[in-house]
Amino acid sequence: MKELQYLNKYFAKYKFQFFLGIFITIVAQIFSLFTPGYIGHSVSEIEKFSNNTIGADAVRSSLTNDILLIVLTTLVGGVLTFFMRQTLIVMSRHVEFDLKNEIFRHYENLSQGFYKRNRTGDLMNRISEDVNRVRQYVGPAIMYAFNTVIRFVVIITQMILISPKLTFYTLLPLPILAYSIYWVSKQINIRSTLTQQNLSSLATYTQEMFSGIRVIKAYSLEKQKGEGFIELSRDSVKKNMSLAKVNALFGPLMIFLIGISNLVVVYVGGSMYINGSIADIGTIAQFILYINMLTWPVASLGWISSMVQEAEASQKRINEFLKTEPDIKNTNPNHSPVLGHIAFDNVSFTYEDTNITALRNVSFSVNKGETLAILGRTGSGKSTVLSLISRLYDADGGAVKIDNENVKALNLDDLRGSIGFVPQDAFLFSDSIKNNIRFGKEDADDAEVVAVAKKAVVHHNIETFTHQYETVLGERGITLSGGQKQRVSIARALIKDAPILLLDDCLSAVDTETEEAILNNLQDFCRDKTTIIVSHRVSSAKNADRIIILEDGEIIEQGTHNELVNMQGYYKELYLKQLSEKEMQ
Incomplete structure (x- = not known):
């Protein structure tokens, strides 16, 4: 993420919105913990009723109370999640605005020779498509990354407090997950860079064709130029499909690993309940819910990684131009009246x-x-x-x-x-x-x-x-x-x-x-x-x-x-x- 360090100045500029969004995320995740606990408690109450430990009125009252608390905590969590999105996504739009303006001002300052060496379509693509990919990193990627990390910390801490042994067996697939993310992310970075380069070529080609349409019509070159566009489009499809195939690995891989974790919870948790290590069957239900609450964060790791790698590739292209120094510089900040000799x-x-x-x-x-x-x-x-x-x-x-x-x-x-x-x-x-x-x-x-x-x-x-x-x-x-x-x-x-x-x-x-x-x-x-x-x-x-x-x-x-x-x-x-x-x- 070396190239993305350029964006740190924008995080510093909008630090209030950033930290407020993180704080709201933490609170929202804490509220999300309550639902599995209440459901586990409800299952335990039903178990007690089936064992004739408590009466029907008591279990009915307990279940009603749990349901109301589940609805309340879910509503609070939903409202907090809304404000989290409003804070972090809006911040990303401000960063997008600032970055586009910075690039545009830099384009204005660059010298005549720069525009001879670079194509208009490529310049347009970097200030539009590349900036949009960077915004995806600043907004959704950052938001879901923190959301994922905080949820992991909060849920796993809670799981350890309930049963360290069951937690250990449940999280065994995580090392496989970590390596999978590393390998796929590397492939995404390579293929995303190639995709963006092709997109610039396609934008340049179409921009030149539209600008020179009179010449194309005058020389009856529509067919040849159309074939050139088709060839570039084929190359674009090939590179995008290559990127899509790698991205497509994440979802099934994550769901498979979560499924294994669910099986582990049922088998190990059931064994522990039978031998008395777990006194309450509601704990198993609670763990299953915790694992499934981790399904989206784990699955989103691939999406987040993909966005980060694509943003890295795009920011690298943007930085190439932002680091370009204009040949002509204003060396005198003072007023210089001109008479005309x-x-x-x-x-x-x-x-x-x-x-x-x-x-x-x-x-x-x-x-x-x-x-x-x-x-x-x-x-x-x-x-x-x-x-x-x-x-x-x-x-x-x-x-x-x-x-x-x-x-x-x-x-x-x-x-x-x-x-x-x-x-x-x-x-x-x-x-x-x-x-x-x-x-x-x-x-x-x-x-x-x-x-x-x-x-x-x-x-x-x-x-x-x-x-x-x-x-x-x-x-x-x-x-x-x-x-x-x-x-x-x-x-x-x-x-x-x-x-x-x-x-x-x-x-x-x-x-x-x-x-x-x-x-x-x-x-x-x-x-x-x-x-x-x-x-x-x-x-x-x-x-x-x-x-x-x-x-x-x-x-x-x-x-x-x-x-x-x-x-x-x-x-x-x-x-x-x-x-x-x-x-x-």
Whole structure:
């Protein structure tokens, strides 16, 4: 249970509920002792009546009294058991809530590289299915474990007080039980881990299929992908059946051993009664009831062990992620105001997962209020520049500076809060268009939303929708076209009104006329902002204060539009090519 020790802090947090639940459990088990005693007493009274030791009225009065006491103690025990469940199970729900939030917050803090290395389905499975299995340990497993231990202690103590010899013979099967639990628990741990790993694979596969359903339909791959799902499902059935077979051993094994104990009680107890070691036949009835009261605790040992082993396997998977340290950390807890001057000083960067060097000794600077355009072929390192400014990654060499301060020394929240970012792949949430735009400023009113939508030249499109700004988008904004998604994403960045605006090829899906309208609006909007535009189009870059051309992670050209057009190089070739394409349209 090494991995489950991580949960000790939650037991400490909810120690009042925990110890209260244990106390109620102890009291409930003490009350459960009375019933067999009263039944044993009733049997003894009937025996005395059959031997003519006492009269009918006396035995009737005694039996009535015993029945009332049995009903009373059973009711009290039932009420206490209810409160035990309410205390411990509710506590487990609080732990589940806290653990899920802890995992989610940790997911938020982990760096971009982490999400490249791990699959979404697996991450979802660990925060849902794995946490649920851990809750089963914190709640039902702990509750029944204490219930079992306390019942064992209370009942066996009572049995020893009545007859040590009969108790010894009755409990002889317990060593066999202990070894059986050890062996089966070990098998459950192994098979539960394999089951959870398969479940993650299945969740990842289905999540990718649902996300990429348009591509699957376009390429008519439904049959092949369906066969892949069937294969994973078969593997899932195989692993779950393997786990179920081991779990299924517990019930019959426990009942068999309890049955043997009952036979021992009848045989040994009967022999002791015959030879006079036991004076009262009610003792045998009492022992049989005690043994059967142990049936559920003994049988539940397997269930408890199964839950503990499954929780151990799940917590191990959770701990793997919780122990993962984010590559990007906030090293400055103090407030860091950002004005907008940006400088790269011999910056180099290599992606760890692919070992691709994206930037090599890149140096440039952009003053507050200026616009820089970055052009270059695919894979030249343009998007990497933007990622380093917002600290999605940290440079391997050199320094990225904002306001003459290394970005690593700035408060991370202040840094990212000072940047309006429009990614290359516009991502919209499954929410209304209004809320997607307000993602950049949660307290924005409707007038502000409409104003930035107009600047992004998407307002007229939204007005044609039935529910206009209240239109709820499908997953990843699938309701909108590519150009509409890009423009809503631009509006989201504009409403943030941050001192730095980063645009990563965010006009690639719009026509040239719309692009020109958006750029004209941006020119007015960004007069006091530092703007960096990454693009493949000269039309997006020509009005920038400065343009740099990247190739294989190095700056090969830089200057204004007029300066670069008058130079023989990549920019002039691209300008002439795109100019001729425009004339042909």
